[in-house]
Amino acid sequence: xxxxxxxxxxxxxxxxxxxxxxxxxxxxxxxxxxxxxxxxxxxxxxxxxxxxxxxxxxxxxxxxxxxxxxxxxxxxxxxxxxxxxxxxxxxxxxxxxxxxxxxxxxxxxxxxxxxxxxxxxxxxxxxxxxxxxxxx
Numbered sequence: 001x002x003x004x005x006x007x008x009x010x011x012x013x014x015x016x017x018x019x020x021x022x023x024x025x026x027x028x029x030x031x032x033x034x035x036x037x038x039x040x041x042x043x044x045x046x047x048x049x050x051x052x053x054x055x056x057x058x059x060x061x062x063x064x065x066x067x068x069x070x071x072x073x074x075x076x077x078x079x080x081x082x083x084x085x086x087x088x089x090x091x092x093x094x095x096x097x098x099x100x101x102x103x104x105x106x107x108x109x110x111x112x113x114x115x116x117x118x119x120x121x122x123x124x125x126x127x128x129x130x131x132x133x134x135x136x
Contacts, residue, residue, distance in 0.1 A: 005081040007043065009036035010099060013074045023069035029106050030062060033094050036078040037110065040092070044132045057112040060089065064108035068098075075099035082133035088122040089113045090133065 011032060019025040038048065041055070048055050070076060077099040084091045089111055096106040113122050 005079040005093075005095070007036075007040050007080055009039050009078045009080065011035065011076055011078075013070050013072055013076060015072055018072050023071050024074075026064075026066065029064050029066070029096065029108065032076065032078060032096065033062070033064070033080075033108055033110065036080055036094065037092060040080060044129070046129075053117050056114055056116070058115045059110050060113045061111040062108070063110075064106055066106050067104045070096075070098065070105050076105065083109075085125055085130055085133065087124055090125055 013024050017024050017028040078096050080094045083093045092110050094108045116123050
């Protein structure tokens with residue numbers, strides 16, 4: 001059963017994403033999730049700047065369940081959104097599908113932890129960010 005997310009990122013599988021078996025390499029799924037996450041946060045008003053501190057969280061966990069292969073030039077759609085928010089962390093879930101057929105290719109999640117790079121400590125998820133993520 002798939003979830004309903006309001007944010008969708010679209011892309012295409014490139015030759016460099018594929019392995020010797022002629023399908024998308026397992027590591028490339030995480031690269032697509034990462035780019036989708038960048039676009040998601042830009043939509044929330046959090047754009048990466050020249051300073052790495054402009055994105056105030058780190059990835060604490062990343063998980064992917066592979067469901068079906070993707071091939072070169074496949075159009076993909078990644079439906080995603082924040083599914084839970086804790087004190088200092090939040091979870092984003094992803095579903096990658098073939099954009100033309102709707103076939104589920106992968107499901108995954110990442111856990112982000114708010115992080116103060118100067119103090120090298122986690123801190124609570126800001127209320128303003130919580131409100132933005134809940135609206136999506």
